[in-house]
Amino acid sequence: DSGVTQTPKHLITATGQRVTLRCSPRSGDLSVYWYQQSLDQGLQFLIQYYNGEERAKGNILERFSAQQFPDLHSELNLSSLELGDSALYFCASSVGGAGEQYFGPGTRLTVT
Amino acid sequence: DQQVKQNSPSLSVQEGRISILNCDYTNSMFDYFLWYKKYPAEGPTFLISISSIKDKNEDGRFTVFLNKSAKHLSLHIVPSQPGDSAVYFCAASKSHSSFGAGTTVTVRA
DSSP states (O other): OOSOEEEOSEEEEOTTOOEEEEEEOOTTOOEEEEEEEOTTOOOEEEEEEETTEEEEEOSOOTTEEEEEOTTSOEEEEEOSOOGGGOEEEEEEEESSSSSOOEEOOOEEEEEO | OOOEEOOOSEEEEETTSOEEEEEEEOOTTOOEEEEEEEOTTSOOEEEEEEETTOSEEEETTEEEEEETTTTEEEEEESSOOGGGOEEEEEEEESSSEEEOOOEEEEEEO
16 A cells, blocks of 8 residues: 555546546655556656645646645546546655655546 | 657566566656556556666665666566566656656566
8 A cells, every 4th residue: 555545446427528536645745746547558747746836747638737735635637528538547646856656546537 | 758768568587587677768867767566456666766876776686777878777677476477667757757658577487
């Protein structure tokens, strides 16, 4: 158990809809990262927050947004969903900005 | 953004033998390198790391080698065990980590 929790575990929704994925980091970790893993693909970095502030941005679509709240949990919002958004979405946390990350179990999103 | 590449999607090795996983990167600004292991239906777990000021780091059966001039790192697992069968991701970091596509290792009994 990494100490990182993600909810929900599975999510099935229709094209055009909007969903919110939630992540609680390990106790004491200030950084939260979001990754997307599509079928047979590696981990695509989406975005990083550090202590409530956006720190780095990767290949995140404009339809996606995220935030980190004062209690350090984070939410990833995906809107106007398309079939190609179906993927595993992982959240990870770390103490600082560049060291080892601890991953949650992921949320499997299926867009039908 | 393909800054980190794992060119071998899969590797099959006999139990007890050495597994060698390779990773190449393009950005010379990366200063910290990590390997993660992932089992199906689980998130990746941190395995071993190396700072750019070192060329080798060892932890039990796992050794990571870094060749900065070639922008290449490798992970050696010896001896390989059936429980090592998993997907291995290489990552390179500066302000955040960039991950490779992963190498699926299968250890044969």
